[in-house]
Amino acid sequence: MNKFEGLKKHTVIVADTGEIDEIKKYKPTDATTNPSLILKASEIEEYKPLIEEAVQYGKSKGGQKAKELTITKIFVNFGKEILKVIPGRVSTEVDARLSFDVEGSLKKAHEYIALYEEAGIPKERILIKLASTWEGVLAASELEKEGIHCNMTLMFSLGQAIACAEAGATLISPFVGRILDWYKKAEGKESYPADEDPGVLSVTNIFNYYKKFGYNTQIMGASFRNVDEVLELAGCDLLTISPKLLQELTDSEGAVAQKLSADRAQKAELEKIGVDEKSFRWMVNEDAMATEKLAEGIRNFAKDTVKLEKLIEGLM
Template structure:
């Protein structure tokens, strides 16, 4: 999300993972609003409208008040209808979101999908695969365009995970999406593109960022991925803390995981700490996002990281926990430019990453978790195309 908000941004993300089993609504989630349009360096999220007000009138404050003074807290939820109650500041468009829209014919965004399926250019393509890909692109952009009219911040668009190992394919896909957005008058500075952190995806990020197109690297499970993405100039780097922890509980043999364990550290939290310190110590522009948060202690251990994506139940618990004045400062910032300056890296960690060194440094955890994430995203994209094949052409068009 090419920054139209302050950094860190004050909004919350539409999380595609939380679409399962929920009534689709458009995510609006708060925690520190910043509506001023600013230069491109922040991650656009959607602001939650849950009432996270403090209890200052009683002389007390909540744990949520304390943690939001250190990091941007991003509620992990999807809300999709009540814009007055939940005013969004930015949005994310994904294959999962398209599936959700198609499951609710009465949603206000269904017309964006129907018009995509009636696009004359796509309609004229002879090959079925080309036609479905065109419909898919148009649907993403049409929905993204509608969201851009509703939010002051950026709209993030998922890049097809099936292109994860094709640098040129990713760049071409993003260029195609940017062109479609331009046709409906959504400028590049309102956009960010979500790309898997394969070596090819990171190289695509490097090329796109050099053109002023901002990228968000996802599926980061190892230091080499985070460092290479930072060297590429990625705008946002997302690490999944809980997923790495879950893997470590049931597996062994990953050097990074084992090193963290020997130090008595949680591998997911240790990776965020190392990545944050690397980014800040060596002056990279990237912002770091911690996702897959499992409990309040995770939040406390990550204070100072740019963004923390947290489930609503954890945020509600933080809000309900009052911090008396004498305990108000017990929650300490764990990550800071000062901590980064004193962090020591080995020579092997300070290399200029290339494809060979990157591949050699990817441990079993990153390899397996990245593959799992890619499979999930790819399957969702296939489901969208299969669904479009069944409902195309749409009725009354």
């Protein structure tokens, strides 16, 4: 048995791509996209009709907001195509420039859900992706009360994870590889053994905390740099994996051991932490890696959204 099949016995696999052919190839349960992935996919000839249809939609409905509506529709168009080939849910990301804007985030989420419902897709199959800022937490809390499910992204710390779980978020996406990137640079190391990888340790800690204290929020490890990181988190609720690493797993033979377990988490020596706005901001501030990677992630997603807007301007 190859390691991709072995991993599926312990964990729900999610494809981290906006490319529909890759999703068809690996048959994951769910899929997730972000502005960087959509930008990459938009350069592929095969997906041009999804862009062109969104441009026409934006022109016909948008008026002064034609460009903004076109971008929103592009994300929904890719989501719709992805949902044709997976049995589960697709994550659709709110503009990173709304990361500190609760009302703006709610408005964008409602626009996404309305467009999906217009296409006959129920909200149960959509996860609205929000940055794990305090404002993102507040937006998620409100959306979850409305029955709109959220995937909290750009997550780098336990404080963020606790706040998202307390808000009732459906899913969190802690960024394993980006945590590793920061530590390699900060500590001047080329690599870490898989079981000492700082990103792996961070997700393991969050997993144990959630399972010990009975949170329903699911954990989806994301942003992997290598296959060893993926295998070290076998047993996590979900893992979102790039096509390159999915291929490596498929090409590797061997058993996959379950590394994370809810039963073992019950025995972890952890204390419950209360998180309100003040303590959230302080916990993130005290973690240099989380502070820097959250800010950098927001900037980079925003940058790719701006590039997508420029691409659209050329078509309008």
